[in-house]
Amino acid sequence: MSHPVKVLDPNYIEAYRTRVQCFAGELKAAKNQVARVNIALILADAATTLARLEHDELQNQNS
Numbered sequence: 001m002s003h004p005v006k007v008l009d010p011n012y013i014e015a016y017r018t019r020v021q022c023f024a025g026e027l028k029a030a031k032n033q034v035a036r037v038n039i040a041l042i043l044a045d046a047a048t049t050l051a052r053l054e055h056d057e058l059q060n061q062n063s
Contacts, residue, residue, distance in 0.1 A: 013057060016050040 023043040030036045 013050070013053045016046060016053055019046045020050050 020043065023039055023046055027036060027039045027043055030039055
């Protein structure tokens, strides 16, 4: 019996927090230099999006 996969809305802030954590772990574990470069680029993109979402959330709390 397979377990259902939880799909998170890609614009939801918690999804990006999880995504950044996952990619950071993958980057740390990667042995291949090309793989590390690619993971680092994906991580940078996810971290940038997370920073924007966090900023937006803060602005919404302060308004």
